[in-house]
Amino acid sequence: AQKVTQAQTEISVVEKEDVTLDCVYETRDTTYYLFWYKQPPSGELVFLIRRNSFDEQNEISGRYSWNFQKSTSSFNFTITASQVVDSAVYFCALSEARGGGADGLTFGKGTHLIIQP
Amino acid sequence: EAGVTQSPTHLIKTRGQQATLRCSPISGHTSVYWYQQALGLGLQFLLWYDEGEERNRGNFPPRFSGRQFPNYSSELNVNALELEDSALYLCASRGVSKNIQYFGAGTRLSVL
Numbered sequence: 001a002q003k004v005t006q007a008q009t010e011i012s013v014v015e016k017e018d019v020t021l022d023c024v025y026e027t028r029d030t031t032y033y034l035f036w037y038k039q040p041p042s043g044e045l046v047f048l049i050r051r052n053s054f055d056e057q058n059e060i061s062g063r064y065s066w067n068f069q070k071s072t073s074s075f076n077f078t079i080t081a082s083q084v085v086d087s088a089v090y091f092c093a094l095s096e097a098r099g100g101g102a103d104g105l106t107f108g109k110g111t112h113l114i115i116q117p
Numbered sequence: 118e119a120g121v122t123q124s125p126t127h128l129i130k131t132r133g134q135q136a137t138l139r140c141s142p143i144s145g146h147t148s149v150y151w152y153q154q155a156l157g158l159g160l161q162f163l164l165w166y167d168e169g170e171e172r173n174r175g176n177f178p179p180r181f182s183g184r185q186f187p188n189y190s191s192e193l194n195v196n197a198l199e200l201e202d203s204a205l206y207l208c209a210s211r212g213v214s215k216n217i218q219y220f221g222a223g224t225r226l227s228v229l
Contacts, residue, residue: 033216045220102173104150104162
């Protein structure tokens with residue numbers, strides 16, 4: 001069975017600080033996808049990134065960066081120079097490649113990020 | 118390009134009634150997923166529809182059902198509502214080529 005663990009329930013930082021959200025996953029599949037989504041108070045899940053299990057390259061997009069380490073089954077998300085607009089709940093998710101997504105996404109419990117001005 | 122749209126935004130029902138939630142996928146997407154986000158339970162996979170057929174369901178009772186129409190829009194029906202069905206129901210659509218699910222804003226169902 002697949003499992004995603006986000007151990008940090010809530011993180012509060014002051015604006016402009018860097019913050020890292022942790023994600024650890026478990027799967028028996030050799031081919032899988034990892035995702036990060038952002039859920040602002042409006043409720044809609046906003047897609048941020050997808051990472052294929054074969055691609056361990058880290059990725060940077062503006063102030064956002066992701067560190068994928070297969071050896072530790074982790075897919076951490078860092079926000080550099082945080083801003084108040086980054087305040088939201090962030091979810092890490094896992095999907096097996098086999099079966100075409102039949103089991104849907106397996107989500108972690110989410111990390112509530114609060115950026116204080 | 119329009120995103121995933123869900124209606125209604127809010128729905129209030131009483132215990133025992135039936136609820137119908139609707140979802141329109143992104144144009145060109147043929148797969149629709151439904152998820153339940155209940156307080157304390159997190160986001161849980163409910164149903165997957167693709168090309169008009171139910172392909173898989175999560176660990177939910179049969180009173181959660183739905184369908185997908187020829188235009189790929191989808192409907193989620195919840196029969197014999199129980200108080201614990203109160204939750205945010207999110208719909209997502211996925212295209213054929215990319216394994217990325219894009220979500221709508223959800224329907225907040227309150228069962229009184």
